[in-house]
Amino acid sequence: MKLIIGIGGITNGGKTTLTNRLLKSVPNCCVIHQDDFYKPQDQIRIGEDGFKQWDVLESLDMEAMLSTVQAWIRSPHKFARAHGVSVPPEASDTQILILEGFLLYSYKPLVDLYSKRYFLTVPYEECKRRRSTRKYTVPDPPGLFDGHVWPMYQKYKQEMEAKGVEVVYLDGTKSREELFYQVLEDIQNSLLNHS
Ligand SMILES: Nc1ncnc2c1ncn2[C@@H]1O[C@H](COP(=O)(O)OP(=O)(O)O)[C@@H](O)[C@H]1O
């Protein structure tokens, strides 16, 4: 059985933290990070808002991300070995792929592939506070959060909801442990329901 799990949602919601915790506990589990598919900086256009458009889908090479997911679907064991995930000889038939990223549910060719879509949220003030301490490869210019990041977050979330994409919302202000056990239990239930 193959399960593709999305850990999506708001920037600085705790997606990477939760994903890393799950990877330590869930056997036969690989990960693909959406951030790894950012286009080169000189291909990120400047929008009418005056900012480099880091928070739009067009800034990510989603075709390449989809190809990577398809490589896992074709052969999870081969994919795991190629990505340094140990595959014991007696590995069970259950293989799990976690996709982690802030725009996971806005790219049509991927959206139906998920067995489960999680979506972390945190309120505006908390998101802005966490973001202000974060160091990206390209530092946020002044005003980026209010002028670009937050409006794009709201736009994509509204579009996702309008399309009726089914997600499980997670409250990113809960403790790291609480979030981990909530999702782990839910994944275990999904496995039971699929078997
Ligand atoms: N449950 C949580 N409660 C409080 N802070 C958290 C929690 N999860 C993550 N963080 C912190 O928030 C920041 C962003 O976390 P990260 O996992 O990198 O978010 P994302 O991958 O969604 O951008 C980091 O400083 C991290 O330590």
Ligand SMILES: NC(=O)c1ccc[n+]([C@@H]2O[C@H](COP(=O)(O)O)[C@@H](O)[C@H]2O)c1
């Ligand atoms: N990874 C990069 O090269 C890069 C560069 C500039 C901004 N960002 C930011 O990364 C955010 C998405 O990643 P997180 O969900 O991990 O915060 C976006 O809001 C975007 O503004 C990433």
